[in-house]
Amino acid sequence: MVVGVAADVFESAVIIGIFTGTIYAMMALGIVASFRINRVVNLAIPGLAVFGATIYFEMSNVWGAPVIVALFGGVAVGAFIGALLGLCNLKMTQWPRGFVMIFTLTVTLFLFGWSDKILPPIQISPASPFGDNGGFKVALTFVSNHQIGTFVTCILVTLLMALVVTKTRIGVYVRAIYDDGDSAATLGIPIGYFVVGVYAVAGALAALAGILVSPRTTLDPYLILFVTIWALAGSILGGLESFGIAFVGSILVGLSQGILGGGLIHLGPGLENLGAIAVVAVAVFYAGVKRRDLAHIQT
Amino acid sequence: MIGTRRNGGDAVAENDTGTDAGDAPAKEKKAGPTLPVGRLILPALVFGLGLAGEFVLPNHLTYAASTALCYGLVGLGLYLPLAALRELPLNGAALAGLSAYFFAFHAHGGHAGKTVLGVLVGVGLCTAVSIAGGLASLVVTGLYFTVASLVVQIGIEKVVFSMGWLTGGASGRGVTQPDPLNGFFTTTRVVFGIVGLVCLAITLSVWRIKRTKILSNWVMTGHQPDGADAVGVRRWVQKVVIFGLSGLLIGVAGVLFAFANGTPPPPPQFGVIWSVIFLAIPIASGMRTASAVWAVAAVFTALPIVLESHHINPNLLSGSILLTALIASQSQEAVMARIRNLRRQPEVIEEIALTEGHHALEELKAKPVVASAPAAVKEVDLRAPRALVGTDIGVYFGGVKAVDGVNVRVGPGQRVAIVGANGAGKTTLFNALNGFVPPTKGTVTLGDLDITGMPAYARIRQGLGRTFQLPRLADILTVRQNVLAGQAQGGDLIPRAEWLMERFGIAALADIPIQVVPFGTRRKVEMVRALARRPEVLLIDEPVSGLEDEEVNELIEVMLELQAVEGWGLLLIEHDLRFVTSIAEQMMVMVDGKVLTEGSINDVLADERVRQVYLGEVVPV
Numbered sequence: 001m002v003v004g005v006a007a008d009v010f011e012s013a014v015i016i017g018i019f020t021g022t023i024y025a026m027m028a029l030g031i032v033a034s035f036r037i038n039r040v041v042n043l044a045i046p047g048l049a050v051f052g053a054t055i056y057f058e059m060s061n062v063w064g065a066p067v068i069v070a071l072f073g074g075v076a077v078g079a080f081i082g083a084l085l086g087l088c089n090l091k092m093t094q095w096p097r098g099f100v101m102i103f104t105l106t107v108t109l110f111l112f113g114w115s116d117k118i119l120p121p122i123q124i125s126p127a128s129p130f131g132d133n134g135g136f137k138v139a140l141t142f143v144s145n146h147q148i149g150t151f152v153t154c155i156l157v158t159l160l161m162a163l164v165v166t167k168t169r170i171g172v173y174v175r176a177i178y179d180d181g182d183s184a185a186t187l188g189i190p191i192g193y194f195v196v197g198v199y200a201v202a203g204a205l206a207a208l209a210g211i212l213v214s215p216r217t218t219l220d221p222y223l224i225l226f227v228t229i230w231a232l233a234g235s236i237l238g239g240l241e242s243f244g245i246a247f248v249g250s251i252l253v254g255l256s257q258g259i260l261g262g263g264l265i266h267l268g269p270g271l272e273n274l275g276a277i278a279v280v281a282v283a284v285f286y287a288g289v290k291r292r293d294l295a296h297i298q299t
Numbered sequence: 300m301i302g303t304r305r306n307g308g309d310a311v312a313e314n315d316t317g318t319d320a321g322d323a324p325a326k327e328k329k330a331g332p333t334l335p336v337g338r339l340i341l342p343a344l345v346f347g348l349g350l351a352g353e354f355v356l357p358n359h360l361t362y363a364a365s366t367a368l369c370y371g372l373v374g375l376g377l378y379l380p381l382a383a384l385r386e387l388p389l390n391g392a393a394l395a396g397l398s399a400y401f402f403a404f405h406a407h408g409g410h411a412g413k414t415v416l417g418v419l420v421g422v423g424l425c426t427a428v429s430i431a432g433g434l435a436s437l438v439v440t441g442l443y444f445t446v447a448s449l450v451v452q453i454g455i456e457k458v459v460f461s462m463g464w465l466t467g468g469a470s471g472r473g474v475t476q477p478d479p480l481n482g483f484f485t486t487t488r489v490v491f492g493i494v495g496l497v498c499l500a501i502t503l504s505v506w507r508i509k510r511t512k513i514l515s516n517w518v519m520t521g522h523q524p525d526g527a528d529a530v531g532v533r534r535w536v537q538k539v540v541i542f543g544l545s546g547l548l549i550g551v552a553g554v555l556f557a558f559a560n561g562t563p564p565p566p567p568q569f570g571v572i573w574s575v576i577f578l579a580i581p582i583a584s585g586m587r588t589a590s591a592v593w594a595v596a597a598v599f600t601a602l603p604i605v606l607e608s609h610h611i612n613p614n615l616l617s618g619s620i621l622l623t624a625l626i627a628s629q630s631q632e633a634v635m636a637r638i639r640n641l642r643r644q645p646e647v648i649e650e651i652a653l654t655e656g657h658h659a660l661e662e663l664k665a666k667p668v669v670a671s672a673p674a675a676v677k678e679v680d681l682r683a684p685r686a687l688v689g690t691d692i693g694v695y696f697g698g699v700k701a702v703d704g705v706n707v708r709v710g711p712g713q714r715v716a717i718v719g720a721n722g723a724g725k726t727t728l729f730n731a732l733n734g735f736v737p738p739t740k741g742t743v744t745l746g747d748l749d750i751t752g753m754p755a756y757a758r759i760r761q762g763l764g765r766t767f768q769l770p771r772l773a774d775i776l777t778v779r780q781n782v783l784a785g786q787a788q789g790g791d792l793i794p795r796a797e798w799l800m801e802r803f804g805i806a807a808l809a810d811i812p813i814q815v816v817p818f819g820t821r822r823k824v825e826m827v828r829a830l831a832r833r834p835e836v837l838l839i840d841e842p843v844s845g846l847e848d849e850e851v852n853e854l855i856e857v858m859l860e861l862q863a864v865e866g867w868g869l870l871l872i873e874h875d876l877r878f879v880t881s882i883a884e885q886m887m888v889m890v891d892g893k894v895l896t897e898g899s900i901n902d903v904l905a906d907e908r909v910r911q912v913y914l915g916e917v918v919p920v
Contacts (some may be wrong), residue, residue, distance in 0.1 A: 025432040041442060098387045098445065099582065103625055105575055116612050195694055221614075224573070229453055236446055253871030284450055285435070288443030 012141040019147045021254020022154050023216065026209035028246040034082075034202040035240040036165070036178050037195050038095050044104040046228035047111030047204040050221045052078035052207020054115040057126040057241040059069060072128050075207045081111070082203015086196035110223040119219055126217040150212045154247070157205065161243040164250055174198060207292030208237040230257075233280035236287050253280060342590040348597060349495050358487050362698035363600055365491045365559035368498045369395075369552045371596030375505060375589060376548035376581030379541050382586040383514075384521030386436055390448040393455035398425040398553025399482070400472075402466050403563045407472040414475065422550035429546025433538040452574050453790055457512040460566035471562035494555050500588050501548060508544075509589075515784040517541055518773045525735065526771030528755035529764075530785030530828060576617055577844025583624030595624070684711035685746030685762065687732065687836040692741035694727050694892075701727040703892040704741075709836050709868035716900075717872050720912060724892035725872045726768065729838055732767050732870075734758045745835065759785075764834030764867075768841045770821040770829075774814040778805060781813055782828045796831035802857060803827050818845045826854075830861065836868040843878045855881050882902075888912060889896050 027045055034042035056074035059065040065105070085107055092100050130149030135142055165171035176184040177191055185191050210224060217223045230253050237249030253276060260275025352364035366583045373391050398421035406417030432451065436444050446533040460466060477493070479485045484492075508514070519527040520537040529532050530848050557563040570573050580599060584591035599620055606616065687709045702724040717725045730736035731742055732756035744752045750758050759765065773841045782796050800806040802825045808816055813824065822842060829837060843851045859882065862869060873879050879886065880900055888899040896906050903909055 013826065041446070078478070092629075096385075098385075099444070099447070099625055099629065101442075102387075102575065102582070102621065106618045106621040106625070109572070109614045109621065113612040113615035113618060116614060222570075226453070226457075229449065229571075232446060234448065236443070238440075273454075273457040277450060279460065281450050281454070283444060284447045285439055286437030290445065 001208030010136065010259070014255065015138055015141045015143065016260075017255035018251060019143070019151065019254070020257055021234070021251035022147075022151045023209070023213050023227060024231040024234050024254055025247045025250035026150070026157070026212055027206065027228050028250045029154075029161060029243060030202040030205035030209060031228075031232055031235045031284070032240055032243055032246045033161065033205060034199055035235075037174055037198040038089055038181070040089065040100045041105065041232070041240070042085075042104050042199075042202055043101055043228075044082075044107035044111070045209075045231075046221070046225045048078045048081060048203050048206035049165045049210025049213065049228070050115045050219065050224050051081065051111040051210070052203075053126060053219055053224075054118050056209075056211045057214070058126070060127055061124075067127060067129050071208075071211060074211050075118035078207020079200040079204035081107075082206070083196050084199035085203065086199025089199065090192055090195055097262065105299050108225075115219070115221060123218040123220050124130075125215050126211075128240045129211065132215075134246040135291060142245025146212075146215055153208075153212065157208075158243050160246045160294060165243065187260075230254075230276070230280070233283060237283045249283065253283075256280075306792040341588065341594060345597075346499075349499070353488060353492055358485055360604070361491045362487050362559070363387045363604055364597075365487070365494045365555075367597045367600035368491075368494050368593075369556045369559060370577065370580060370600060371593040372498055372501065372552035373549050373577045374584070374592045374596050375501070375903055376545045376552065377578055378581035378584070378586060378589070378592055379505075379548075380433075380436075381581050383517040384436070384538065385543055386440065386521070387445045387544075387578065388432065388573070389445055389574050389578060390432070390452035390455070392569040392571070392573035393452040393460075394428060394546060395458060395556060395577075396563070396566065397428065397455055398422055398550040399557040399563035399569070400460070400467075402554045403467065403472040403474050403557045404465055406474055406557075407467070408475070413716075414679055414886035418554050419432070419848045421554050422547060425550030425553060426543055426546035429542045429549065430539055432546075433542025434535070434543070437535055438537055449571070449574075452571050456566065456570060457711065460569065464650045466563070466566060467599075471565065473562050474557050474560075476558065476561055486646045490559050494559055497555065498593075499552065501551065502593070505589050512783060512786060515773075515776055515780040518776055519781075519784040522773040522775065523771040525755075525767065526773065526781075527785070528735065529733075529759060529767070530770065531756050531759040531832065533756055549708045572617060579621045579624040580885040582628045585628055609881040629741045651741050652754065684835040684865075685748075686710040687763065687868060687870070688744045689728070689732050690742050690744075692728060692731050692743070693739045694724075694731050694736055695739040700892050702731060703739075705889070705892075705894055707732070707870070707887065709870045711835070711868055712862070712866045713885065714862070714869040714883045715871070715885040715887065716879045717870070717887045717889060718874070718876070718879060719895075720890035725889055726840060727892075728889070729765075729840055729870075729872060733763060733838060759832070762835035764829035764832060766822075766825045766829050766837075766839045766842060768844070770818075770825040772813045772821055772824060775812060776814055777810050778816065778820075778824050779809040781824055782809075784828070786831070792831055792833065795833065796827065799827045799830050802861075806851075817876065819847065819850050822846060823854075833865070836870060839871045841873055842871060843873065851875070851878055858882060 027049065030045045030048070034040065034045075044295050052074040054074075055077045056070045059070035059073045085104065088103070089100065092103065093101075128146040128149070128256055130145045132146075134146070135144035135146075137143070165174060171186075173184070173189050173194060176187065176189060177194055181191055213224060213227060217227065231250055234250030234253045235246040236247060237252070242248075255281040257273070257276040261277075304734070349364075351913055352833055356364060373395050376394075377388060377391050380388055400421075401424055402417040402421030404417070404418050406414040408910075409417075428451070432444075432448060437449060455505055456845065466472075476486050477489045480489060497737065516527070516532045516537055516542075519530065519532060520534045520541075524534060527537070553563075576599070580595050581592055584597045602620060603613075605615060687707075689707040692702055692705045692707070693700065705724075707715070707717075707728070717728065719725050727736060731738040731741075734753055734757070738751065742749060744750065745758075745761055745763070748761065750761055753761070773784070776784070779800070782792065782800060786792050786796065797806070800809055803826065805820055805823050805827065808820060813821065816824070826839070826842065829839070843854060846854065855878065858869070869882075871879075871883065883900060885898065886900050886903040888895040888903060888906075890912055895908060895912065896903055
């Protein structure tokens with residue numbers, strides 16, 4: 001009996017972990033996309049996610065637009081701001097990458113500020129694009145249509161991005177720019193268009209992530225900021241270069257939160273995060289050491 | 300009489316040796332450096348603002364000024380790893396919070412003893428966490444270090460700051476503040492006075508540290524890690540010291556936050572956004588001077604107060620401050636970039652050299668060539684050179700055998716050249732001998748000492764010298780600072796370094812930043828740096844690539860003269876056969892990680908297979 005309950009609790013923790021990880025993975029895809037073009041960690045992702053979700057909320061809840069129209073509206077705004085950010089990046093080629101990363105964080109602060117101005121003061125959750133009702137129970141956990149929709153969307157987007165990068169000429173160009181921008185330019189690849197384009201895609205992905213995350217977390221910018229930090233950890237596992245590994249890494253981070261958090265919360269408040277933080281710390285350390293060793297061999 | 304000049308901050312050494320250039324004109328003893336008046340304006344302004352805070356500002360603004368000092372102190376703490384090591388730590392706020400809460404936890408409602416305990420625990424914990432970060436930065440650097448520090452920030456924020464017993468809940472734990480002295484010197488003013496004095500003392504200490512030789516080692520560690528190893532700097536020690544100091548300053552700031560506020564600020568004040576804002580302070584200051592850090596902190600604190608009546612969204616305000624900081628810092632970079640462009644204009648370099656070192660150049664031109672160092676310079680090193688022997692050296696990268704079973708020996712006074720096509724494994728062999736790459740198999744000995752397991756810096760200290768294909772010099776240091784980096788560990792070799800700079804004709808450029816000197820001069824600087832430590836065996840990698848014919852001839856002349864007098868062994872890699880045949884006695888030809896042939900220069904050059912290698916033909920080894 002006790003074993004049965006424990007198994008159910010574990011199954012629930014796994015299910016919660018997977019769906020939490022899916023949310024991180026959506027964010028991680030945007031981070032990986034922009035890193036793959038100019039090696040900058042795009043910390044504008046949380047801002048783009050919140051602002052995309054804000055536009056989605058305004059269009060669907062305030063203006064009364066159909067959910068699908070609002071979804072495309074939010075994603076389009078994310079892509080537009082992402083493209084502008086890409087343009088700014090082109091102007092900052094002489095800046096140290098760390099400073100460009102800090103610049104992307106200022107974009108997040110601005111987008112948070114504008115979202116604060118647009119949204120009502122009381123925290124709200126927008127409607128899910130997959131419907132607010134419906135779902136089924138697995139073990140002790142109710143799995144909603146929104147979670148299933150998010151999971152499927154995330155897998156489809158991951159596959160699409162991986163296919164584009166590995167199987168198309170666009171992917172070859174993106175890889176060439178990532179490896180050596182100057183050499184790519186000598187081959188006639190229009191670097192500017194690609195940087196702006198990839199940042200637009202990253203912006204669209206971030207906005208989509210925000211739209212899919214916000215029905216579960218409300219539109220609180222700081223909650224989404226933390227979601228992005230976990231997503232960053234997930235994408236670091238893949239060296240910020242692989243969509244597939246970023247997806248798997250994000251799921252692992254979510255799983256570690258789901259499984260370890262349930263056990264550690266009894267030790268005291270805040271400690272439910274300890275397990276996930278430890279997993280993330282080890283992952284970052286491992287990825288950093290691996291990167292250093294590779295650099296040494298190349299030297 | 301030969302005088303070894305030391306400009307830019309050190310004393311002048313004069314040697315009455317009566318040798319070599321005894322008829323050279325006596326040099327006037329130069330006075331120590333004078334601080335330009337222009338550089339005193341900002342510190343004076345900052346100090347004046349501090350005094351104004353104490354005596355002129357209204358009471359509530361005096362509190363804001365205390366907060367500004369705390370911000371500045373965190374900024375100063377982050378400035379050290381940022382400027383010296385080029386690492387971006389995104390956990391300044393969490394460390395300050397850690398210190399503030401542990402300080403308040405112990406000092407809460409207690410007597411002086413408990414307050415001291417609180418300071419020790421708070422600052423000590425903060426310093427320990429920071430040192431751990433410094434040790435981690437030995438293996439995780441750059442972007443990964445930044446992300447790792449972000450994880451530490453989130454960890455402390457989510458776990459430690461969630462503990463009500465530590466933070467004291469919503470009301471926080473009160474900290475004892477001093478009583479008012481009179482109606483004007485309220486508690487707030489007295490607190491500001493104490494905080495100001497602490498910050499002044501710390502600023503003076505940082506300023507003093509920056510004027511020591513330690514600075515060169517710090518910068519070399521962060522900007523050119525291999526260069527630091529090549530001068531025997533223990534990088535882990537430098538990192539521990541820098542991060543320890545950084546943690547100490549941030550820890551003190553955390554304590555002062557709680558002290559100035561009467562209770563530690565709530566956890567959101569130590570959140571990730573604040574870490575970014577704290578990091579923006581040194582970035583906006585341009586990472587040049589400590590005074591600029593305080594000035595930026597004052598502006599960061601003043602802006603929200605000035606704009607308070609406009610009800611600007613805090614995120615928009617923070618974003619604006621951050622953006623302004625970045626643009627300000629990068630504008631300074633643009634100015635520096637213009638200076639860097641100067642190096643493409645040799646006539647300008649000549650102009651600088653003539654302006655700053657006219658006398659030295661003239662003396663060098665007038666002075667006869669001096670083969671050996673003055674007596675006082677020779678005395679600094681009495682080591683007898685030993686032989687460097689590599690036995691059965693193998694370096695494998697996965698399935699690739701970059702070096703496979705190579706034996707090499709360089710005895711005292713010997714000159715051995717390694718030649719071979721690109722990718723033959725020459726530099727990898729160098730790296731294995733020097734400790735930059737651990738050999739997969741084989742042993743390396745210096746005399747009777749097995750140095751196979753030693754890290755690179757320790758081998759340098761044992762007596763190896765090294766230069767690189769591309770000079771590994773720190774751009775922001777001057778020629779002299781680059782040459783003298785690591786000298787603190789190597790005893791007093793400064794007179795020898797100064798003499799070598801003159802001997803190689805770069806003394807006139809000694810106080811010019813490396814970033815504006817031409818490539819050929821950089822090669823000479825690196826050569827002087829390696830020779831200054833009086834190596835027993837010198838390993839030089841493609842020393843003449845990028846040099847003019849005249850410079851190559853000078854280099855050959857100087858190297859042969861020095862080696863004849865001092866007797867060190869020389870192992871070199873070079874593609875220029877004219878240089879190789881002019882300087883080396885023995886030659887080793889490498890192909891695909893193995894030795895094709897070796898022996899005297901004439902024998903090797905007569906080997907048909909060597910000619911085939913140079914003509915690009917495949918030769919079985």
